[in-house]
Amino acid sequence: MTCAFTVNGARVTAAEGEPLIHTLRDRLGHHSVRETCGIGVCGSCTVLLDGRPVSSCLLLAGLVAGQEIVTAEGLADHGGVAVQDAFVEHEAFQCSYCIPAMTVAAHALLTAIPDPDEETVREHLAGNLCRCGTHPRILAAVQAAARRSGPAAALARLGHDPEHAPSPSAPARPVVEAAGLLHVAGQIPLRDGDLLATGVIGADVDLATARRCAEQATANALAQLHVHAGGLGRVRAVRLTVYLVGAPDFSGHAEIGAAASELVIAVLGEHGQHSRSVVGVAGLPRRSPVEVELVAARREV
Ligand code: FES
Ligand code: FES
Structure with missing residues (x-):
């Protein structure tokens, strides 16, 4: 045979x-x-x-x-x-x-x-x-x-420092691990200590800038995960929530959510698949137009 x-x-x-x-x-x-x-x-x-x-x-x-x-x-x-x-x-x-x-x-x-x-x-x-x-x-x-x-190198190639993870205001913790999940504190688009933009999307902030903000906030969340999980290679994405402050007639929620999702998948590859919500809110810390929350799980390796 x-x-x-x-x-x-x-x-x-x-x-x-x-x-x-x-x-x-x-x-x-x-x-x-x-x-x-x-x-x-x-x-x-x-x-x-x-x-x-x-x-x-x-x-x-x-x-x-x-x-x-x-x-x-x-x-x-x-x-x-x-x-x-x-x-x-x-x-x-x-x-x-x-x-x-x-x-x-x-x-x-x-x-x-x-x-x-x-x-x-x-x-x-x-x-x-x-x-x-x-x-x-x-x-x-x-x-x-x-x-x-590795994924940290992928994040760096995309212009984000995987070792640089802005911390949330005390007493919140940057990452809390519970029941096998890593919950990353909400991240705003800080880069070198400054927000990429402030204000309302569709009024003060255009769509392209808002997408960059979503990507930066997501990069900050991935950096937190990298630092606290002992490497991005040890985790897989589970859930992404993007909060945004939009003008009353703003309808580009999906495009902004996609900017965050695309970065997660570009960095984590097959382990970057996740569910996602995009939520419109009245205001965010420091007048940020966007905030991103990420939940991940430790991978079986
Ligand atoms: S390099 Fe000679 S056996 Fe490994
Ligand atoms: S030749 Fe196969 S393990 Fe040594």
């Missing part, structure tokens, strides 16, 4: 009983997949199976039928460029025998946990052995890739 699956985007077939490592390396020519121990101990044969790192020496082709395999040869086309670049920049290799599988495992880690601490990187790469002992440089490379590609 034969089965079919994809390898780096190409459909392939194999006998169900063929060892997957032989299909990949010997028959398909993916020489990044290396057989060393053959018993699932060294990690040199690591590939991604539907995004999860697995030892291909332990699997038969029939067990991956209908699924997607990515080897180091296909990593760049599957979002792995940041990891590969970081390994090169940190010279995180000597003989390079272990490195293709190491980059595959590192990419899987950063996909699941975009900004892992050092302990988490050590733990997740413990199953990938390097006989040349380049682990310190590998560790540095993975952390550099995380800084470059």
Whole structure:
């Protein structure tokens, strides 16, 4: 019996009983997949199976039928460029025998946990052995890739400092965690201590400026979350509430809400999906035109 699956985007077939490592390396020519121990101990044969790192020496082709395999040869086309670049920049290799599988495992880690601490990187790469002992440089490379590609980096690329989180007036707390949810205190569009605008949308503040205000307030909420959750990679968005002060005939609520939502999704990616309300109110602190509240949950990682 034969089965079919994809390898780096190409459909392939194999006998169900063929060892997957032989299909990949010997028959398909993916020489990044290396057989060393053959018993699932060294990690040199690591590939991604539907995004999860697995030892291909332990699997038969029939067990991956209908699924997607990515080897180091296909990593760049599957979002792995940041990891590969970081390994090169940190010279995180000597003989390079272990490195293709190491980059595959590192990419899987950063996909699941975009900004892992050092302990988490050590733990997740413990199953990938390097006989040349380049682990310190590998560790540095993975952390550099995380800084470059994680959600905090995405927030920074969009012009917002993830470490800068304006605090609410005492005695309110910036973030309170309860029943598995992180409730971020309402954020107004402060940047470097000043509001981007004040007044009523549709009278004193035009729609484009109001959208920028919503984005800035949301960025401040994400920064609070980053600081208090130990990294944006550890959370997923749940609920966004946008309060705005509009003129009596103002009807652009959805556009302003969308500006806030778009930033959350741009930063958190698939973990940024959320429900949202936009609420018109008579006034907000410091005559801000907009205030944003964000609720998030800790991710299972
Ligand atoms: S060859 Fe597969 S884990 Fe060592
Ligand atoms: S660089 Fe030689 S085995 Fe890792």
